[in-house]
Amino acid sequence: MPATFLESDRLWYRAPEKSDVPFLTSALLDPRVRRNLLVGRYPFSEAGEEKWIERHAQPPAVDGVTDVVMVFGPKGSEQPLGSTGLHRISMLHRSAEWGIFIGRPEEWGKGYGREVARGMLRYGFDTLNLHRIHLRVNADNERGIKAYRAAGFIDEGRQREASYVEGKYVDLVLMAVLRHEWRKSVVEQPSR
Numbered sequence: 001m002p003a004t005f006l007e008s009d010r011l012w013y014r015a016p017e018k019s020d021v022p023f024l025t026s027a028l029l030d031p032r033v034r035r036n037l038l039v040g041r042y043p044f045s046e047a048g049e050e051k052w053i054e055r056h057a058q059p060p061a062v063d064g065v066t067d068v069v070m071v072f073g074p075k076g077s078e079q080p081l082g083s084t085g086l087h088r089i090s091m092l093h094r095s096a097e098w099g100i101f102i103g104r105p106e107e108w109g110k111g112y113g114r115e116v117a118r119g120m121l122r123y124g125f126d127t128l129n130l131h132r133i134h135l136r137v138n139a140d141n142e143r144g145i146k147a148y149r150a151a152g153f154i155d156e157g158r159q160r161e162a163s164y165v166e167g168k169y170v171d172l173v174l175m176a177v178l179r180h181e182w183r184k185s186v187v188e189q190p191s192r
Ligand SMILES: CC(C)(COP(=O)(O)OP(=O)(O)OC[C@H]1O[C@@H](n2cnc3c(N)ncnc32)[C@H](O)[C@@H]1OP(=O)(O)O)[C@@H](O)C(=O)NCCC(=O)NCCS
Pocket: 032, 033, 034, 036, 037, 100, 101, 102, 103, 107, 108, 109, 110, 111, 112, 113, 114, 115, 136, 137, 138, 141, 142, 143, 144, 146, 147, 150
């Protein structure tokens, strides 16, 4: 197992490394993976991914942090499975937007999405002292919506036709968890 920053039941998490560039690039070039990603509308290159990793390599100034990104993978293997991050972290509002992709479609539907969601909620609330973690997901991304609900995210609303995907507009579903809701669910279901 590689040196890790966080762990959950089946997964490790660490900062992205240069060695992740080929995996991240090929994952983000796969139309099945990038279809539901905001960043997936533009061509990816290894050079671009390397720059992205360099930007996130330095620990952020304690009060100036805006993004924390990690690569995760299954325990027992060094190969990454995907990437996740808390973005636009607001020190004032104690809030952040969570994002994820699992770069190997054959691994979808095995519960990894909800496990990462739970891991990042724990990190966001217990380590970064956030109050609210929110996300936006295309309304036709049923797999994602089910995984996020299972992890404790609550539907907050819908932005009609806010996302343009493969030639048509789809609604964006807005979901979030507040710290006290998460705390209650963790106390009631300690496996979270
Ligand atoms: C979205 C994503 C993170 C979800 O992770 P995952 O590991 O596949 O999700 P999980 O296995 O935890 O949960 C998937 C749920 O959807 C269900 N599901 C599986 N295949 C499905 C399908 N084709 N249609 C609808 N639901 C499906 C599963 O049964 C499960 O629900 P259940 O527990 O109620 O049975 C992952 O699929 C992914 O990375 N997709 C590509 C990128 C992306 O969409 N990122 C998110 C942008 S918001």
